Amino acid sequence: MHWHEVSSVRTLQQIFAVTxxxxxxxxxxxxxxxVAVVGVAAVVLVFAAVLxxxxxxxxxxxxxxxxxxxxxxRSGSTSELASGLSNxxxxxxxxxxxxxxxxxxxxxxxxxYVLVDIRKKSNDSEANVPFRGVGxxxxxxxxxxxxxxxxMFEPGxxxxxxxxxAQSEFEGLxxxxxxxxxxxxxxxVGVFEADGGVAESExxxxxxxLQGAYRRGNSFQTVRVRLDDRDxxxxxxxxxxxxxxxxxxxxxxxxxYSSQAQGTSTFIRVLGYPITFLMAIGAVFGxxxxxxxxxxxxxxxxxxxxxxxxxxxxxxVSTMIESTLLALIGGLLGGAIxxxxxxxxxxxTLSNASFSQVVFDFAVxxxxxxxxxxxxxxxxxxxxxxxxxxxxxxxxxxALREL
Amino acid sequence: MKYFGLIWxxxxxxxxxxxxxxxxxxxxxxxxxxxxxxxxAMSGGGAMTGAVRLVVIDKVxxxxxxxxxxxxxxxxxxxxxxxxxxxxxxxxxQDPKNQFPQFPVVPDEYFALYPEFVMPEEQMEAWKxxxxxxxxxxxxxxxxxxxxxxxIPIQSTIFTRKEGGRTWEFDxxxxxxxxxxxxxxxxxxxxxxxxxxxxxxxxxxxxxxTLRLAEGADxxxxxxxxDLQFANSPNETETSTEAAFAASFAKQFGNIAxxxxxxxxxVFFTLLLVAGNTMSQxxxxxxxxLAVLKTLGFKDGTVLGxxxxxxxxxxxxxxxxxxxxxxxAGLAIGSAMAMFVPGGIVVSTExxxxxxxxMIGAGVLAGIFPALKAMRLSIVDALAxx
Numbered sequence: 001m002h003w004h005e006v007s008s009v010r011t012l013q014q015i016f017a018v019t020x021x022x023x024x025x026x027x028x029x030x031x032x033x034x035v036a037v038v039g040v041a042a043v044v045l046v047f048a049a050v051l052x053x054x055x056x057x058x059x060x061x062x063x064x065x066x067x068x069x070x071x072x073x074r075s076g077s078t079s080e081l082a083s084g085l086s087n088x089x090x091x092x093x094x095x096x097x098x099x100x101x102x103x104x105x106x107x108x109x110x111x112x113y114v115l116v117d118i119r120k121k122s123n124d125s126e127a128n129v130p131f132r133g134v135g136x137x138x139x140x141x142x143x144x145x146x147x148x149x150x151x152m153f154e155p156g157x158x159x160x161x162x163x164x165x166a167q168s169e170f171e172g173l174x175x176x177x178x179x180x181x182x183x184x185x186x187x188x189v190g191v192f193e194a195d196g197g198v199a200e201s202e203x204x205x206x207x208x209x210l211q212g213a214y215r216r217g218n219s220f221q222t223v224r225v226r227l228d229d230r231d232x233x234x235x236x237x238x239x240x241x242x243x244x245x246x247x248x249x250x251x252x253x254x255x256x257y258s259s260q261a262q263g264t265s266t267f268i269r270v271l272g273y274p275i276t277f278l279m280a281i282g283a284v285f286g287x288x289x290x291x292x293x294x295x296x297x298x299x300x301x302x303x304x305x306x307x308x309x310x311x312x313x314x315x316x317v318s319t320m321i322e323s324t325l326l327a328l329i330g331g332l333l334g335g336a337i338x339x340x341x342x343x344x345x346x347x348x349t350l351s352n353a354s355f356s357q358v359v360f361d362f363a364v365x366x367x368x369x370x371x372x373x374x375x376x377x378x379x380x381x382x383x384x385x386x387x388x389x390x391x392x393x394x395x396x397x398x399a400l401r402e403l
Numbered sequence: 404m405k406y407f408g409l410i411w412x413x414x415x416x417x418x419x420x421x422x423x424x425x426x427x428x429x430x431x432x433x434x435x436x437x438x439x440x441x442x443x444a445m446s447g448g449g450a451m452t453g454a455v456r457l458v459v460i461d462k463v464x465x466x467x468x469x470x471x472x473x474x475x476x477x478x479x480x481x482x483x484x485x486x487x488x489x490x491x492x493x494x495x496x497q498d499p500k501n502q503f504p505q506f507p508v509v510p511d512e513y514f515a516l517y518p519e520f521v522m523p524e525e526q527m528e529a530w531k532x533x534x535x536x537x538x539x540x541x542x543x544x545x546x547x548x549x550x551x552x553x554x555i556p557i558q559s560t561i562f563t564r565k566e567g568g569r570t571w572e573f574d575x576x577x578x579x580x581x582x583x584x585x586x587x588x589x590x591x592x593x594x595x596x597x598x599x600x601x602x603x604x605x606x607x608x609x610x611x612x613t614l615r616l617a618e619g620a621d622x623x624x625x626x627x628x629x630d631l632q633f634a635n636s637p638n639e640t641e642t643s644t645e646a647a648f649a650a651s652f653a654k655q656f657g658n659i660a661x662x663x664x665x666x667x668x669x670v671f672f673t674l675l676l677v678a679g680n681t682m683s684q685x686x687x688x689x690x691x692x693l694a695v696l697k698t699l700g701f702k703d704g705t706v707l708g709x710x711x712x713x714x715x716x717x718x719x720x721x722x723x724x725x726x727x728x729x730x731x732a733g734l735a736i737g738s739a740m741a742m743f744v745p746g747g748i749v750v751s752t753e754x755x756x757x758x759x760x761x762m763i764g765a766g767v768l769a770g771i772f773p774a775l776k777a778m779r780l781s782i783v784d785a786l787a788x789x
Contacts, residue, residue, distance in 0.1 A: 031680055031683070031684075032680055032684065034676075035676050035677055035680045038672075038673060038676050039427075039673045039676070039677065042669040042670065042672065042673040045669055046665075046666050046669050046670075049662075049665065049666075050662070050666070053662075076558065076560060076569050077560055077561075078499060078560045079560070081466060082493060082560045082561045114464065114466065114467075115464040115465070115466045116463055116464055117462075117463065117464055117465075120654075123654055125651050125654040125655070126651060127654075127655050128464060128465065128466070128655060181463050182462055182463040182639055183635070183637075183639065214467075215637075271441075275434065275438075275666060278430055278433065278434055279430070279434065279670065281430055282426075282427045282430035282431060282670070282673070282674075283427075283673070285423045285424070285426045285427040285430070285677075286423075286427055286673065286677045288423050289420055289423045289424065289427075289677065289680075289681065290680075292419060292420065292423075293420070293684060349655075349656050350655040350656050355466065357655065
């Protein structure tokens, strides 16, 4: 064995011994150590909580977005609300290439999208709830969407089916109840789910009834078509773009919803990351403080170890290990609290893109937790480094004299 | 105050520890100031000054149009001084990211409604003589480097021109300022008559009405009278004050206040822990010294006061620096996001006062247990321990 191998093995043994010693007398420094732990826990908690909103919002917006469905919208419209299509245009879309056919019928749903004011249960204020008029094939053009309670509305009647999330978020949407929008009364006859997707925030009725109630004549805003094949999108787009009678944009449903999600989730991120960064800086100061006091409390002990022949490296590394472990405990704690308190917590917000309410759950995902733990470890390493350096440089003779 | 020298020396006994504590307090109050200012900006709080204005929208939803025929009926209701229409144009300049409000308005009526907006008389005249003219706010002019005489293309996501296309070009005839220090001017106004004539939906509808009350009129009475006037018509209305309207709109974004409160709660809990720990450490180290003070005849109350003042002092140093930094950061962020928060992110006097109250509160809370411990010291025990 070469001498440097011997020495590195010895250093490792020393590091282990000193770390173990630190651990054993940690109970004497509970107060200052717990400050570091709680500080880091708060950072990870806030980080995970704020960004889980962005995650949850994105998940809701993209979940229902299918690659097998195309949305046709008037060109230049950034939202369904701003779009407008005539009956003739809808008929042209129905006969376009790439549209799935069931017998001689195209699997499409021409829809109208308006907003109604309904009170939010959470803060008792009125909110823009999306109210959609749909065709009989509305469920066929959407993935994993279907009625779970009650029945479908009858064509021609003032009846509603409501999304599961809308029902739990907004007032007066229980099955069997009657609700008034303006002067028209509607009856809730069914509840549908969409696998947590954005459609669950909506209230649906027969397109013909909605056109009448809102004096929209025979006009529509969007057409959703089921593609006969995922790759047919480009062909459909080309055919529609080249038709002089149309002036439309064609997106896959997934593309459409993920672009709709961008504004709001960017906003949450722009808010979340700087807050986390600032808090992390605060936590670094907290960790530095605890580790400095840990080092000064162990001054005599460190000097004794050094006098016994333990190297400065082992003192340095063991101090850093201590602070990193404390930060890790804090990170795990904060992550766990965030998960238990916020995961699945339902809220709704006004989406910038659609100008309407989107109901979603906070999603404390595994990758958020991982990012939180990494942040915690970084705080621990930075917070431990300077105190560790001081511990390693402690003048042995002087420290011992103070005994 | 005669003990200030003593307290000051004690504060800096351990320079690193005190500096680190001050820095973490600083971060906490920086966040406090910024988040509160942002919350206020988002909820439109405080931005509504001057004359009381009412907003009349469609009862079913803000997005529904109201008929232009409502205008005369509203004007005849007692207590209404000026009424005029606006509509959401939903346009952007050059890139969809560059969004700001554009409204088709009636020039004279609009400026009568918003007396805080001021513009040179000759620019107003020029605008009234040019159907395709528009005026813009100073904030918008500075944001995109626009000046009078420029031609600005606005692409609407909603309205198509009869001549085809959704790109509307306007001649900038004027730039207006605001006398309201909290109000923003990142908006473009163009003429309603041109809008009504040139868009494919045609004439006869508006987005909403804004009205100014006559001197002494009761806003609630006027609002009720308007809504009653259109009750059971095909276009029922909902009238509220401009401030209430802005607040209810902000509420649609969900519980921003709750989230901010939650974050601040976490921040403050941590802060208190850090500062409390520092204080109890420093008291522990000084037990012998405090006993000497008491031997010299310092009263229990004085010792309590000295330790408490020390803790409040540390909080105040960090806190005031933090609020000052938050104010600077708010100015910087506010001007970078002028389009989203028209009033800017302003750390208001209320926020500062609240922060000062919190500094004192947190200082007392963090210091009270170590201070009580110091006060109750038995001289003999303490000297023996030291």
